[in-house]
Amino acid sequence: MAITTISNLEKKDLENQGYRVVGNHSVVKVCHWTKKSLKSEDVCYKCQFYGIKSWGCVEMSPTWLCDHRCVFCWRNTKYSWPKWIGPVDNPKDIVEGCIKAWQGLLNGFKGNERTDQERFKQTRDPLHFAISLTGEPTMYPKLPEMIDVLKEKKISSFLVTNGTIPEMIDKLTKHQPTQIYVSVYGPAKAIYEKTAMPLPKQAWDNLQATLNKLGEFNRSVVRLTLTKGYNMVEPELWGKFLSKLDMTFVELKGYMWIGHSRERLTIDAMPTHEEIQNFAQKIAQTGGFKIIDNKANSRVVLLMREGTKAERFLEYDAEGKVTMPAIM
Numbered sequence: 001m002a003i004t005t006i007s008n009l010e011k012k013d014l015e016n017q018g019y020r021v022v023g024n025h026s027v028v029k030v031c032h033w034t035k036k037s038l039k040s041e042d043v044c045y046k047c048q049f050y051g052i053k054s055w056g057c058v059e060m061s062p063t064w065l066c067d068h069r070c071v072f073c074w075r076n077t078k079y080s081w082p083k084w085i086g087p088v089d090n091p092k093d094i095v096e097g098c099i100k101a102w103q104g105l106l107n108g109f110k111g112n113e114r115t116d117q118e119r120f121k122q123t124r125d126p127l128h129f130a131i132s133l134t135g136e137p138t139m140y141p142k143l144p145e146m147i148d149v150l151k152e153k154k155i156s157s158f159l160v161t162n163g164t165i166p167e168m169i170d171k172l173t174k175h176q177p178t179q180i181y182v183s184v185y186g187p188a189k190a191i192y193e194k195t196a197m198p199l200p201k202q203a204w205d206n207l208q209a210t211l212n213k214l215g216e217f218n219r220s221v222v223r224l225t226l227t228k229g230y231n232m233v234e235p236e237l238w239g240k241f242l243s244k245l246d247m248t249f250v251e252l253k254g255y256m257w258i259g260h261s262r263e264r265l266t267i268d269a270m271p272t273h274e275e276i277q278n279f280a281q282k283i284a285q286t287g288g289f290k291i292i293d294n295k296a297n298s299r300v301v302l303l304m305r306e307g308t309k310a311e312r313f314l315e316y317d318a319e320g321k322v323t324m325p326a327i328m
């Protein structure tokens with residue numbers, strides 16, 4: 001039985017939520033911030049922090065299944081599965097199919113008087129892929145090849161992973177996304193397992209193996225999704241844990257009370273931006289980090305190790321395309 005293939009019933013459910021299904025197992029959707037940025041109302045925090053263009057960003061995932069059942073996840077975590085079982089679509093078909101479906105979803109913006117038409121024109125030639133929409137992308141066996149396809153098209157890529165498949169992370173060190181995100185849900189095994197409820201028994205050990213490879217990536221981010229009553233605890237322990245890792249940036253993001261997470265948590269689990277900033281301050285003091293930016297309406301704070309010189313903003317060429325790091 002092809003578990004990783006999206007059934008017609010699931011497809012209908014996903015399409016009713018604004019997704020488009022591409023091939024057997026990929027999904028794409030227009031991000032809230034892409035819509036806002038096309039109307040010049042606001043941009044996402046990754047635009048503010050790193051300079052990616054929210055209006056030219058295709059939010060997608062080559063799989064909609066995940067091997068975690070995080071308590072704070074907006075997804076319906078009944079769609080959780082530990083490994084790939086089913087057909088594996090061609091990476092070029094996925095990339096081109098997602099671009100086509102995403103552009104189709106944006107057609108309504110063309111005739112909208114509030115749309116910045118210059119930005120809309122740029123959606124005809126997308127600039128960025130956020131491989132973070134849903135599920136665990138590293139479960140997709142041809143992810144390195146998909147990253148290569150994006151590079152050939154001069155499209156930058158931010159890949160978000162929960163780090164439970166270190167073999168795939170290893171392969172990606174030779175096929176690097178523009179920026180890799182590893183989501184870490186606890187500074188210790190017990191806190192991690194309580195918050196993420198991983199399916200694979202060795203998930204915590206696999207995550208450590210992944211974190212030990214961060215130094216091999218040009219740009220890497222460790223991202224915390226902080227949820228009160230679960231992993232928004234012991235900032236000093238977090239500081240010590242993070243101080244041992246060789247990442248470029250650390251993002252502290254507050255849990256948002258949205259989607260299916262409301263069936264598992266109350267709104268009290270959602271920290272305020274001020275609480276996130278105070279927590280970040282304590283982590284920075286313990287771990288030797290400095291706070292370099294924040295965005296209140298995304299409840300996120302950006303940290304960097306004291307004394308590191310990593311270039312925060314991405315470089316763009318004359319066509320407005322990100323200039324790629326040399327590693328292939």
Ligand code: SF4
Pocket residue numbers: 031032033034044045046047052053054055057058059130
């Ligand atoms: S980077 Fe993320 S938040 Fe920003 S526009 Fe893309 S999908 Fe949305």
